[in-house]
Amino acid sequence: MSLKTDAMVNAARVKLVDLVEIDVETNHLDEHLMKTMAAVDMGNAPLPGYSLRFSRKEIERIVRASGQVKAIEWRGADAVKVERLAKVFDSAQLAIAAENYLKKVLGNGQNQVVVETAERLPELLLAEGQVDIKARNLTRAEAMHARVTVWLDVTVAGMFSRSVRVPLKVKVMEQTFVAKRDLLKGITPACEDLLVLEMDVASLDGAALPADCSMLKGSLKRNIPSGTALTQNYLQLPNAINHGDxxxxxxxxxxxxxxxxxxxxxxxxxxxxxxxxxxxxxxxxxxxxxxxxxxxxxxx
Structure with missing residues (x-):
C-alpha cells in the first residue's frame, strides 16, 4: 500500500481508501477483498478546520485488527494528514436564529422586542450536509437583560458539529409602573402613587412589574425617587409564613x-x-x- 501525504475526506468517518492507494495487481487481490479493505473504518473524521494524523503503524494496527491482512508492504509517506472538506456557512443565519429565539422568549403580544447582534460573528466552517440550528433554553428572566448571550448548537446531517456563542443587545419596550412622586421605605405603593409608562424594561435593575394595580403587593424595602421604575427589587413581599404561625x-x-x-x-x-x-x-x-x-x- 502507498500512503498518501495528505487526504481530504467528505464524510463523518475515515475509510482506508481515503488514506492509501492499494496496488491490486502486485498484491493479487480479488475485487471482493479489495472493496473490503478499502472500506476498513479508521475512525471519526476531523471537524472542519481541524486535522488528524495517521502514521503507518497506526493504520497497520487497525487494518490487521480487521482480519483482512496479516502484513503490509508500505510505500509512500510515513504519515498522512487528514482534513475534512468544508464550506463557509453564512453567519447571518446564526444571528437570525439567535434573534428570533430571544424575540420568542421575551415577546408577549403586547410589547415590542428589539434584538441585534452585539459583535460580528466569526466565519464558520461546516461539513457538507443539512444544517440545523437550535438555541439552548433560556428563561424569560435570564433573557430579560440589555446584553444577553445565546448559545446555538449546530448539527450537520443530524450529527453535532459545534456550539456557537452569539452576544446580543436587547430592548423590550413595555408598559410598567413608575413612581409619580418620591416614595418612602415601608409604605405599600398604591395605584395613585404610580404612573404607567412605556419604557425599556430589559435595562432595568430588577424584574419590571406588570402595569396592573390588582397585582401590587408588598411594601418598599427602600426609598424610590420620583420617575423611577418600580421593579421587584424594591418590594418586600408578604411572608408566606410568619413567626408563631x-x-x-x-x-x-x-x-x-x-x-x-x-x-x-x-x-x-x-x-x-x-x-x-x-x-x-x-x-x-x-x-x-x-x-x-x-x-x-x-x-x-
Whole structure:
C-alpha cells in the first residue's frame, strides 16, 4: 500500500481508501477483498478546520485488527494528514436564529422586542450536509437583560458539529409602573402613587412589574425617587409564613407524603429555610417554605 501525504475526506468517518492507494495487481487481490479493505473504518473524521494524523503503524494496527491482512508492504509517506472538506456557512443565519429565539422568549403580544447582534460573528466552517440550528433554553428572566448571550448548537446531517456563542443587545419596550412622586421605605405603593409608562424594561435593575394595580403587593424595602421604575427589587413581599404561625408540615415516608402540624419559629418567604417545632415535640427541625402556610422537612 502507498500512503498518501495528505487526504481530504467528505464524510463523518475515515475509510482506508481515503488514506492509501492499494496496488491490486502486485498484491493479487480479488475485487471482493479489495472493496473490503478499502472500506476498513479508521475512525471519526476531523471537524472542519481541524486535522488528524495517521502514521503507518497506526493504520497497520487497525487494518490487521480487521482480519483482512496479516502484513503490509508500505510505500509512500510515513504519515498522512487528514482534513475534512468544508464550506463557509453564512453567519447571518446564526444571528437570525439567535434573534428570533430571544424575540420568542421575551415577546408577549403586547410589547415590542428589539434584538441585534452585539459583535460580528466569526466565519464558520461546516461539513457538507443539512444544517440545523437550535438555541439552548433560556428563561424569560435570564433573557430579560440589555446584553444577553445565546448559545446555538449546530448539527450537520443530524450529527453535532459545534456550539456557537452569539452576544446580543436587547430592548423590550413595555408598559410598567413608575413612581409619580418620591416614595418612602415601608409604605405599600398604591395605584395613585404610580404612573404607567412605556419604557425599556430589559435595562432595568430588577424584574419590571406588570402595569396592573390588582397585582401590587408588598411594601418598599427602600426609598424610590420620583420617575423611577418600580421593579421587584424594591418590594418586600408578604411572608408566606410568619413567626408563631401554625403551619402544615410535609414529610415523605416511602411513597407516602404525610402531613402534620408545626409551630413556625421564623418568618419565611416561599423557598426560604426556617426552623419549625412539630406538635408535641421539644426539638426543632429545618424546613423549606413551599407555599403560604406550608413547609416541607429538608432532606425528606
Amino acid at each position: 401554625t403551619v402544615n408540615l410535609l414529610f415523605s415516608s416511602g411513597a407516602l407524603l404525610l402531613e402534620s402540624k408545626a409551630l413556625a419559629l421564623a418568618n419565611g418567604e416561599v423557598g426560604q429555610r426556617i426552623q419549625v417545632r412539630p406538635a408535641a415535640a421539644t426539638e426543632t427541625i429545618a424546613a423549606i417554605v413551599v407555599a403560604p402556610g406550608v413547609a416541607k422537612v429538608i432532606g425528606n
